[in-house]
Amino acid sequence: MTPPLDLNRRQFLGAAGLAAGTALLAGCAPSASAAGTRTLQFWHLLSGGDGVTMSGLLDAVNTAQADYRIRPTVLAWGTPYYTKLAMAAAGGRAPDVAIMHATRVLGWAPGGLLDAWDTGRLADLGVDASTFPDPIWKKGEVDGKRLSIALDAHPFVLMYNTDVCRKAGVLGADGRLKEAKSPDEFLAMVDAIAGVTGGHGLSYGYLGDGSQMWRLFYTLYTQHGIEMEMPQGGSAVIDKDAAVASLEFMQKLLDGKRAAKQADYGTAVAEFATGKSGMFLSGVWELRTMQAAKIPFDIAMIPPLFGTRTAYADSHSFVLPHQSHPDPASRDLVYRFVADMLKGSFGWAEAGHIPAYLPVTESPEYADLLPQAHYAEAAGYVRYDPPAWFTGSGSNFQGQFGAAAQPALLGGGSPADAIARFEEAVTRFLAQPNPADPEGARR
Template identity: 60%
Template sequence: MARRSTMLSRRGLLTGAAAIGGAAALSGGLSACGAAGAASAADPDQIQFWTLLSGGDGGTMADMVAKATGSGAAYDVKTTTLVWGEPYYTKLAMAATGGRPPELAIMHASRVPGYAPGGLLDTWDVGRLAELGVSQDDFPEEIWKKGMIGDKVFAVALDAHPTVLMFNPEICDKAGVLDSDGRLRKTESPEEFIDLVSQVGGQTKGTPPLSYGYLGDGSQMFRLFYTFYTQHGAAMTFPEGGKAEIDDDIAVESLQLMQRLLDGKLAVQRNDYAAALAEFATGRSGLLFTGVWELRSVKEAGVPFDMTAIPTLFGTPAAYADSHAFVLPHQNEVDEHRRDLTYRFVADLLKGSYEWATAGHVPAYLPVTQSPEYAKLTPQSHYADVAERVNYDPAAWFTGSASNFHSGFGNAIQPALMTGKGAPGAIDAFRARVDRLLKTQNPVDPDGTWKP
C-alpha cells in the first residue's frame, strides 16, 4: 500500500470523487474496478483500456485499436467504454485507489490537475516514449505542457478538440464574404465580424445567419467566452487557497460581445445546442460556433460546409480547447511487461492517428498533421493550425470537461445572455463561485501538499 501522502484511502476516494464531480454516479464503480484486474490476469499480453468515447468517436477508436492489434502485434487490447462525464471519472478514480485499474485510460487533459496530485495517476517515462518515436518535439508546446505537473508527464495527448467556426460556403459565397481561395474573409475586430455576419444574414431568408446554442449548457458558454477572453492576450489563474485572478474589464468585454451577437438578428437570443446545430445542418443558417467533434454529424447531414478557426477579434490568436489524452491509472504493483506493451500500444495509436482526424479532432502528434496526406484532408487541414493556439480551462482541481465548474459558470452567465443585460454582475457572480471553490481543499489531495 502506498503512503498516505500519495494515495487516498478507499473511503476518502469515495468522498473525494463525489466532491470533484458533484453529480457522479457511484453505483457500478466497484464491479468495474474488479473487472479490469480479473480479465488482465488471464492473459499476460492483454492491455485493459478504458475510454469514455462513444458514438462516432467510439467507432473510430475501435477501428484504430483493431488496426494496432492486427497481425503480428505483441499485445492484445480489451477496450471498456464507460459513460461519458463524471460517472467515468469517478470509476477511474475508484479503480486507481482500489488497486484494480486498467493499464491505460483516456482522460481529458483539463482533468489531470484534479487527479494527479492524489497519486491516482502514474507518470510516463519520457525516455521509453522517445525510444518508440514519441517525444516532446512531436507535439505542439502547449498541448505537451498540459499533460505535465511540475516536471513530470502525467498525460500524453491524442488530440486537440477546439471550438471553431463552421460556415456554409454556398451561402457565404452569395453573401460576398469569401476570399479568392474560398475561405471566410479575414476579420480582425468585433465590428468587422459583426459586419460579416450581417452580410451573411442577407442570404438566410429570415433565419439569423449565426447559429450558437447555449441554454442549459455551461460548457458551450465557457468555450466561446474563454476564446474571446484569451484573444485579449489574457489568462485566468486560480491559485489554490487564494482568490481568482480574472481581468474584469476583459471578461465583461468578452461577455458583451456574446450579448451583441445574440441580439435576435445576428443569432437567436435564446437557443440550445441541438437547435443551433439543426439550423446549420439543414442549411438555414450560414455560420455556426461549435466544436470540431461535430464534423461527422454535419457531413452526414449533407449540407455544404467548411471550417476555420474562430476569427481573432481582440488581437491574439486563441481558441478554447481540450484534449483526449492517454493516462496510466496508478498501479500499486506495476506489471513491467504489460506496462511496456502499453507504451507500444500508445505509440502505435499516435502514429496511426490520421484516422482519428476523420472524426474532426486535430491529432496532437505532429508527424501526422504535418504529413502530405493530412494536408489533402479537408476541411480538417483548414483548421489544424488551431492546435498551436489552444487554451485549456484554468488549472484547478475543480475545472475541466464535464466538471461542475462549467455548469457553475453557466448558472452565473446565462441570465446575462438571455436578457442582453447585466454583464458586470454576471462576471461578479462567476468570480464569487470560483473564490468559494478555491477555499475548498482538493478532495484527492488531503495533505494539501501539491502545487501546480
C-alpha cells in the first residue's frame, strides 16, 4: 500500500525522519537465542478469521524447524498499519519481512522503501515464475525489480445457495451454477431466484463502501477486454462506453427486487447467510462466514457477462521493508521463511484465499477442497487496480469512486455523470506527486 493519501508530503517526510528513534521500532534489531535460533520480525495486518489462520501458519513454520522463529506484530488494517510500516522503512529500521497488498507496492518503489528480492535465491528454494499464475507473478515486479512475492489471490466472486438455485432451475446437471453469457441472461437468473425466495434474488452490500462498489464495477469493466490506464502527470485512459455500461448493469441489479436498492455490507452478508437470497457478490474472505452459517452454498467466478473472463482481486504479498544494514543471516532466513509459507499455504486455502503457489493449488488435496477448487481458476484471470501510486485496496481512490457512483446506484442518477465525476477525481490524483517519491518531493 502506498503512504496513505490522508498523509500529506510534509507529514509523511516528517514521520519518516522520526522513524529511527521510535520505541516501536526498537524491537526490530536481529536477535538469536542461545540455541542459535534466530528471531525474525514479521509485521502484518491480518485480523479476525484471517488473523487466526495466519497464526496457525506461523505456528507450523516455527515448529517445523529450529533455525528461525517468527515474531509477528499485528497492526490495524489500513492507514495505521501502512503509516507505521512507511516510517519504519524510511528510517531503515524496518521489520525483517512484512505483508502488503500487491496493489500498493508500486507507490512505495520510487522512495526506496522496499528492498528488492533476489530472484536467484528464491529460485534455489523452488520459488520462481513457473510456480505462480502469470498475472500474479508479474504483479510483483516494478521497474525490473521483484518487490513482492504473493501469498495468495483473494478475488471478488459469486456465492450461491445451492438449494435455492436448484429450485429456481439455474443449476446444471453437475449441480453447479449455470454460467450466464450475457447481462440479460444473468438478470433473468436473478429474477428466477427471487421468485423462489419471495424476497431478493441477490445480496450485494455497497452503501458507504467505495471498495465494494469498485470491486464489482472493475470486474464488469475489465470484462470488456480493457483496463484503465493512469499515467502519473498525464490523463486517465477510461473507456466511457464500457464504464457506463458496467454501471448501468449495476443499477439494474439494484432495482429493489433483484437486490436491495439500499444495503450496506453487513446487511448483505446477513441476508445471504440466513437463506433470504440465493446469490451473494463478495470476496472469498466470506467463505468461513457462510460455512459457520451452515447454509448449502457453492462459489463461482462472476460470469463473463461482457465477453472476457476476469476476476477483480488483490494479493497479500511478502515484502522486504528497507533496512539500512540488513543482517545477512536474518535475510537468508527470511527467504526460507517465505518459501516455507508458500509451500505450507494449504491452510490459507482453507480460509478461502487462493494460494499463489501453484504446487499447492494443483495438488490432489486441493482438488478435493470444496468449494475452493471450484473457483481456483480465478487466479489465472485476476485483474488488479490500475497501476498508480494512489490506487489499491482501501485507498482513497476507491473511496472517490464510491462517492461518484453511489448517487447513481442509490437514486438512479446518470451513470455517465457518475463516470465523469470519477474521471475528475482521477485527474486530481494524477496531478499530485507521490509522497514517497524523492523526485516528486523536489518538484
